[in-house]
Amino acid sequence: MSEKIVVSGGAGFIGSNLIEKLIEENKFEITVIDNFSTGYKENLELVKDKIELIKADACSYKEIKNVFSDAKYVFHLAAFSYVGESIKKPLEYNRNNIDSLINVLNASKENSVEKVIFPSTCVVYGESKKIPIPESEYLNPNTPYGLTKQAGEFYCKFFTEVHDLNTVCLRIFNAYGPRMQSRVLSIFANLMLEDKQPYLSGDGKQSRDFVFVEDIVNGLIKAMNSGKKAKGKSYNIGTGKGTSLNELIEKINLVLDKNIKPIHGEVAAGEIDEIIADVSLAEKELGFKAEVDLNSGLKKTIDWLKKKDLKQSQKSYI
Numbered sequence: 001m002s003e004k005i006v007v008s009g010g011a012g013f014i015g016s017n018l019i020e021k022l023i024e025e026n027k028f029e030i031t032v033i034d035n036f037s038t039g040y041k042e043n044l045e046l047v048k049d050k051i052e053l054i055k056a057d058a059c060s061y062k063e064i065k066n067v068f069s070d071a072k073y074v075f076h077l078a079a080f081s082y083v084g085e086s087i088k089k090p091l092e093y094n095r096n097n098i099d100s101l102i103n104v105l106n107a108s109k110e111n112s113v114e115k116v117i118f119p120s121t122c123v124v125y126g127e128s129k130k131i132p133i134p135e136s137e138y139l140n141p142n143t144p145y146g147l148t149k150q151a152g153e154f155y156c157k158f159f160t161e162v163h164d165l166n167t168v169c170l171r172i173f174n175a176y177g178p179r180m181q182s183r184v185l186s187i188f189a190n191l192m193l194e195d196k197q198p199y200l201s202g203d204g205k206q207s208r209d210f211v212f213v214e215d216i217v218n219g220l221i222k223a224m225n226s227g228k229k230a231k232g233k234s235y236n237i238g239t240g241k242g243t244s245l246n247e248l249i250e251k252i253n254l255v256l257d258k259n260i261k262p263i264h265g266e267v268a269a270g271e272i273d274e275i276i277a278d279v280s281l282a283e284k285e286l287g288f289k290a291e292v293d294l295n296s297g298l299k300k301t302i303d304w305l306k307k308k309d310l311k312q313s314q315k316s317y318i
């Protein structure tokens with residue numbers, strides 16, 4: 001008999017890539033909950049006949065509670081996830097990200113779900129003194145989005161400790177790949193595709209750990225299959241390599257065979273200098289290792305950006 005998986009936020013960037021991979025395994029029955037606030041039905045076009053898609057708001061317990069019966073695993077990906085937007089809309093971020101998580105944890109507990117996987121983010125670290133950043137580093141988020149994910153991790157641990165619900169949190173670094181929405185990498189690439197100069201916050205020396213969506217999907221599935229050791233824990237999901245935003249622009253230029261120079265501007269609110277994952281714990285305890293290097297991941301992402309309707313990634317969240 002196939003195992004039931006519930007994916008909240010499955011119509012989004014990471015969720016839709018995860019669902020395609022789970023469907024390939026041919027042993028899961030997948031139910032998706034999404035309210036299409038930032039996601040798209042079209043993202044699920046390739047799998048639409050193989051999943052159950054329910055339009056529902058995870059902030060409403062009434063709307064989602066019945067979906068969890070007989071579920072074995074839950075991926076709670078539904079969230080608002082734009083750092084800059086969260087500074088302007090802290091209340092909306094708090095409501096959406098915290099209420100939805102508590103509902104999903106409650107419904108999972110009530111239905112004896114075996115494991116809940118929760119994607120947190122590298123921005124829970126804020127400006128870290130240690131680079132690469134180990135999971136043991138002090139959490140010091142400097143934006144409402146980061147704060148909701150920090151609280152989210154603590155709620156997961158609370159449900160593990162007090163209700164014995166198995167939860168695993170993944171601190172995902174800078175995700176990119178086909179179906180990504182408006183993030184720094186796709187904003188730069190979209191502008192450069194149109195021969196426009198990208199706008200850089202500050203000197204462009206700030207570095208990021210760009211992790212391709214296929215690797216993130218592998219990390220999520222490793223978390224689903226993890227043993228007892230991972231119960232109630234958080235793991236970094238990154239590559240362990242930093243790339244400055246200046247270097248990123250050079251790499252995009254190489255893929256596009258262009259030589260576009262960025263415009264340097266003021267440092268954006270919530271900007272962090274260096275974010276690079278220490279991935280040794282995820283490697284040791286989950287068997288996770290990122291495989292896709294930035295050059296080949298960029299090519300795949302830019303190929304997708306060239307084909308797709310640009311409206312989607314030009315939505316202004318940041």
Ligand SMILES: NC(=O)c1ccc[n+]([C@@H]2O[C@H](COP(=O)([O-])OP(=O)(O)OC[C@H]3O[C@@H](n4cnc5c(N)ncnc54)[C@H](O)[C@@H]3O)[C@@H](O)[C@H]2O)c1
Pocket residue numbers: 008009010011012013014015033034035036037038039040056057058059076077078079080081096100119120121122171172173174175176181183
């Ligand atoms: N993309 C990244 O760089 C990144 C990095 C770290 C963590 N994450 C986390 O991974 C998860 C997925 O991110 P993504 O990049 O795919 O984002 P996304 O915006 O593409 O996907 C989120 C999905 O959740 C849905 N959603 C939001 N609120 C909902 C609600 N209340 N009820 C039902 N559906 C709702 C949206 O419609 C969308 O389909 C998020 O939790 C995000 O915080 C993303």
